[in-house]
Amino acid sequence: MQRLWRLGPGEVAWRDAPEPVIRAPHEAIVRPVAATTCDLDVMILRGTTPFTAPMALGHECVAEVVETGPEAAGLSPGQRVVVPWHVSCGACPRCRRRLPNTCSSFPPGAMFGMDVGGDFGSFFSDLVLVPHAAAMLVPLPRGLDPALCASASDNLPFGYELTVPYLAERPGADVLIVGGVGSVGLYAAAYAVAAGAGEVLYVDTDSDRLARAERCGARVQEGPPPRRTPRTYPITVDASGTEAGLRCAISSTEPEGMSASVGTHWGDVAFPMREMYAKGLHFYTGRGRGHPNIAAALAYVQDGRVDPAVAITDVVPFAEADRRLAAPAMKTVFVR
Ligand SMILES: [Zn+2]
Ligand SMILES: [Zn+2]
Numbered sequence: 001m002q003r004l005w006r007l008g009p010g011e012v013a014w015r016d017a018p019e020p021v022i023r024a025p026h027e028a029i030v031r032p033v034a035a036t037t038c039d040l041d042v043m044i045l046r047g048t049t050p051f052t053a054p055m056a057l058g059h060e061c062v063a064e065v066v067e068t069g070p071e072a073a074g075l076s077p078g079q080r081v082v083v084p085w086h087v088s089c090g091a092c093p094r095c096r097r098r099l100p101n102t103c104s105s106f107p108p109g110a111m112f113g114m115d116v117g118g119d120f121g122s123f124f125s126d127l128v129l130v131p132h133a134a135a136m137l138v139p140l141p142r143g144l145d146p147a148l149c150a151s152a153s154d155n156l157p158f159g160y161e162l163t164v165p166y167l168a169e170r171p172g173a174d175v176l177i178v179g180g181v182g183s184v185g186l187y188a189a190a191y192a193v194a195a196g197a198g199e200v201l202y203v204d205t206d207s208d209r210l211a212r213a214e215r216c217g218a219r220v221q222e223g224p225p226p227r228r229t230p231r232t233y234p235i236t237v238d239a240s241g242t243e244a245g246l247r248c249a250i251s252s253t254e255p256e257g258m259s260a261s262v263g264t265h266w267g268d269v270a271f272p273m274r275e276m277y278a279k280g281l282h283f284y285t286g287r288g289r290g291h292p293n294i295a296a297a298l299a300y301v302q303d304g305r306v307d308p309a310v311a312i313t314d315v316v317p318f319a320e321a322d323r324r325l326a327a328p329a330m331k332t333v334f335v336r
Pocket of ligand 1: 038039040041059085154155
């Protein structure tokens with residue numbers, strides 16, 4: 001089978017790889033039918049991260065089940081499923097607390113499409129072996145287009161996670177999103193609007209992303225993140241990848257408000273601790289929890305409240321991934 005590798009700056013190629021084989025009863029083999037880049041992949045491909053080549057990429061896809069072990073209950077060949085970005089067991093205390101992104105049965109950080117704690121396969125591939133498939137795989141709801149939902153592994157439910165649970169605690173609250181890294185800020189805006197936020201302000205320097213945020217129903221502000229916004233927000237999201245964006249989100253959060261950052265800060269950054277202490281700031285950062293939010297995020301897509309296409313730049317044949325990812329767009333979906 002073929003697997004896509006980033007070999008160096010602007011250099012991406014298909015390489016032969018051994019076909020996966022089921023060796024444990026809980027495993028399944030799937031074939032990605034719609035795969036796309038996470039915002040992090042785009043940064044890696046553009047060479048703006050500390051990640052080094054060679055690297056087999058891809059941790060966002062909708063796949064078709066090809067083969068199942070006897071304990072992969074509820075799955076059958078031909079079924080379409082979302083494969084979460086992380087690798088997890090579904091049974092350890094962390095998975096049972098709905099934190100499979102930190103599953104204790106695998107090395108810390110274990111995921112697809114990145115050699116963290118081992119090589120677990122990658123989604124720009126013909127086939128992928130999925131451990132604990134019954135716990136890991138999320139059936140794609142009937143009628144949903146795999147191309148539209150390729151990001152349901154990671155960036156799409158991350159947008160949900162950064163806004164919807166906080167809006168449930170503060171119904172109708174206003175939300176500030178500082179964009180910049182790519183799709184996650186746009187998805188956060190889409191879910192905030194869909195979940196009934198008051199005003200959703202989206203700040204970015206990129207005119208294409210600003211137009212897309214406007215299509216989500218956000219009010220947009222063009223330009224670099226200000227030191228702080230003229231008024232404060234109960235919920236703020238730093239999806240900028242910059243220290244200035246993180247600082248803007250924190251300083252624009254109202255007392256006892258919630259500020260979340262999607263990360264992609266590649267070094268230590270200074271926190272305004274005195275200000276955060278004085279006003280009582282709740283802060284979260286992480287890679288997103290993945291599995292626990294996938295079905296809930298897709299429910300918004302199924303009933304038309306969120307359109308994942310707001311962040312999709314184009315949809316092209318799978319075989320073109322080597323050429324297209326040498327100079328990646330924000331979110332190209334590769335289909336077969
Ligand atoms: Zn990702
Ligand atoms: Zn686990």
